[in-house]
Amino acid sequence: MDKKDHKLLYVPGPVEVKEDVREACAKPMIGHRTGDFRKLYASIKPKLKKLLYTENAVMVSTSSGSGFMEAAVKNLVGKKVLNCVNGAFSKKWYDIAVACGKPAEKLEVEWGKAVKPDMIDAKLKTGGFDAVCVTHNETSTGVMNNLGEISEVVKKYPDVMFLVDAVSSMGGVKIEVDKLGIDMCLASSQKAFALPPGIAFASVSERAFKKAGTIPGRGYYFDLVELRKAYDKDETPYTPAVSLMYGLDHQLDKFFKEGLDARWERHKRLAKTTRDWAGRMGFQIFPEPGYESITITCIVDTKGMDLKKMQEMMGEKGFSVDKGYRKLNEDLAAKGKKLTFRIPHMGDTSDGDLSDLLKAFEEVIKVL
Numbered sequence: 001m002d003k004k005d006h007k008l009l010y011v012p013g014p015v016e017v018k019e020d021v022r023e024a025c026a027k028p029m030i031g032h033r034t035g036d037f038r039k040l041y042a043s044i045k046p047k048l049k050k051l052l053y054t055e056n057a058v059m060v061s062t063s064s065g066s067g068f069m070e071a072a073v074k075n076l077v078g079k080k081v082l083n084c085v086n087g088a089f090s091k092k093w094y095d096i097a098v099a100c101g102k103p104a105e106k107l108e109v110e111w112g113k114a115v116k117p118d119m120i121d122a123k124l125k126t127g128g129f130d131a132v133c134v135t136h137n138e139t140s141t142g143v144m145n146n147l148g149e150i151s152e153v154v155k156k157y158p159d160v161m162f163l164v165d166a167v168s169s170m171g172g173v174k175i176e177v178d179k180l181g182i183d184m185c186l187a188s189s190q191k192a193f194a195l196p197p198g199i200a201f202a203s204v205s206e207r208a209f210k211k212a213g214t215i216p217g218r219g220y221y222f223d224l225v226e227l228r229k230a231y232d233k234d235e236t237p238y239t240p241a242v243s244l245m246y247g248l249d250h251q252l253d254k255f256f257k258e259g260l261d262a263r264w265e266r267h268k269r270l271a272k273t274t275r276d277w278a279g280r281m282g283f284q285i286f287p288e289p290g291y292e293s294i295t296i297t298c299i300v301d302t303k304g305m306d307l308k309k310m311q312e313m314m315g316e317k318g319f320s321v322d323k324g325y326r327k328l329n330e331d332l333a334a335k336g337k338k339l340t341f342r343i344p345h346m347g348d349t350s351d352g353d354l355s356d357l358l359k360a361f362e363e364v365i366k367v368l
């Protein structure tokens with residue numbers, strides 16, 4: 001595609017990738033069994049650890065985040081997994097566990113609501129589970145679960161693996177893996193990292209590696225034991241997406257140049273700007289108050305607009321935007337409720353970028 005035909009990506013992933021990051025991905029190729037590759041992975045590893053405030057191994061996988069979601073349940077569930085479900089992606093993690101042949105139980109709340117720690121406590125208290133899956137940021141509904149509160153509950157059960165999908169929050173929201181006691185915290189490259197899609201990241205605790213060693217049927221590609229052996233040598237067991245890892249190394253340097261605290265604050269500020277804007281426009285926010293996402297705002301279209309038309313008109317202005325998560329809007333429509341659309345504000349989005357986007361939305365909404 002010609003550069004001039006490119007629409008700025010404001011869909012909930014992949015998000016816009018800046019030119020310097022794309023250029024970093026375009027470095028000359030190297031073999032993955034070379035010192036140059038080991039140097040690259042050795043450069044990335046401490047940066048990912050710093051990003052996640054952890055001493056745990058943080059691995060890169062050549063897959064999207066779903067690969068590590070599968071790895072988590074395949075390697076770390078023996079008895080039964082508790083899947084906290086409050087949207088499409090948390091439901092998907094339950095489906096993955098079932099597809100992997102794992103005993104799994106859903107702890108379901110209405111979409112738009114958060115999963116509360118006491119609900120998790122009541123389930124774990126039964127002693128029937130050895131893992132709990134929590135989706136930090138439900139991209140489908142814009143709900144951000146409170147990891148701090150949930151971690152306090154999970155810590156009471158030392159035999160339970162704490163598995164967190166941070167696909168659309170990691171890199172945009174402070175996640176202190178060690179403080180929270182997360183055994184596996186995973187994410188994809190195409191969300192708040194603002195990289196092209198194709199790689200995923202996961203921190204894995206020592207006790208998780210130990211447990212994986214006791215779990216039969218870990219499969220091949222996502223066997224944590226094998227991944228760890230290679231990781232310790234600054235390698236991957238299979239051919240990795242070297243270009244994306246170049247991009248990652250470059251992008252992580254940019255994160256630290258911005259400053260992690262500044263990065264977390266920017267994301268909070270963008271979220272507030274978007275929510276305030278939605279309020280001024282007469283819209284409502286879909287998530288239950290107090291659990292609004294910091295990386296994506298899910299808005300109730302109280303005006304009953306033609307969302308497809310809105311998307312088309314935004315496209316004409318050079319922005320590729322969302323018209324709501326399909327399954328959520330289908331369910332809302334079936335109940336005769338107002339539909340939703342989402343505005344992501346993650347990755348490298350600046351205050352100015354967001355202001356341009358919201359201005360374009362305003363112009364479109366005025367004439368819709």
Ligand SMILES: Cc1ncc(COP(=O)(O)O)c(C=O)c1O
Pocket residue numbers: 012013064065066067089090135137138139140165166167168188189
């Ligand atoms: C919260 C969440 N979890 C999991 C996924 C799946 O990630 P991937 O498409 O990278 O496999 C997504 C994708 O949008 C997501 O938003």
